Amino acid sequence: MTTTPPPANPAADQPQAVAPLTMHGQYIKDLSFENPRAPQSLIEQTQPQLTLNVQVTNRQFDAKTFEVALTIEASAQTPEKEPLFMLELVYAGTVSLGELPQEAYGPLLFIETPRLLFPFARAVVANATREAGFPPLNIAPVDFVALYRQQLEANGGRMPGVADGPVGHA
Template sequence: MADNPANNGAEQNGMPALNALAQYCKDFSFENPNAPRSLQPQTEGPQINLQVNVNAKQLAEADFEVDLTLEGDAKIGGKDVLFAFELTYSGVFRVQNIPQDQLHPVIMIECPRLLFPFARQIVADAVRNGGFPPLYIDPIDFVALYRQRAAEVQSQPGQTNLS
């Protein structure tokens, strides 16, 4: 029996595998609400705000859809919005031969880590196309984000799911 290229033979040899089956822009918006006034030279640099969220849902026994959501804006003086964006960039991942106790961290850390460079580029291009210098989001520590979210869930009574 020949190896299936989609799983690189992981199923047959028992090796752990994480494969991206698809990735796509699920939802995206960019706003430049004060144009063309916002495109004029500013006396001070903008304050950039960014929120990151990761969610996942199981599609099949070994397949998971992971959503990486980036929401942000740039303001001058804390009130005048130069631009705002919201992006949900998603992927479908096949996970094989990962121990059950490691499955959740793999889905919630490694999958968004693989999606991030593509989402970062979409945001940078949209900000540039909106008339501003491109916004290159700094790398995100998905391990720290995972730990922070786990701590938040544990501190809330009745919560058991991180996704």
């Protein structure tokens, strides 16, 4: 009677699956807060008019590595158009993409990565406004799918910040 040896570890025979997106780090790249009318702006109790702008950009380091930056600009002014505060935050993360087709880059860089960065950027904005003496500015969730579609439309269907061909110098 002959016995066959047990099969080798099947998991070892399988190629390791590479994650489609790897976050290497996230950081405040730029933070600016201006409170030009302090302390008067903190004494007056008027309902401010808020303006908020969110943008996503990226910068490519090599074929698979990118810096994705979430820029949040917020300002408040009195009904008389006097400024209360101006805030600008650039919160970024460095990511690598796995073995993916080029058409998958856009959604990962302009939708998924900003979704990962947004809660942290939102907390920075809330803390900065609170530390400046104002109620914390809690930004509502952002529809990054709609923002991505707007960016594609504005760039004629091309994804900004991603090279079409090989990256680097020949």
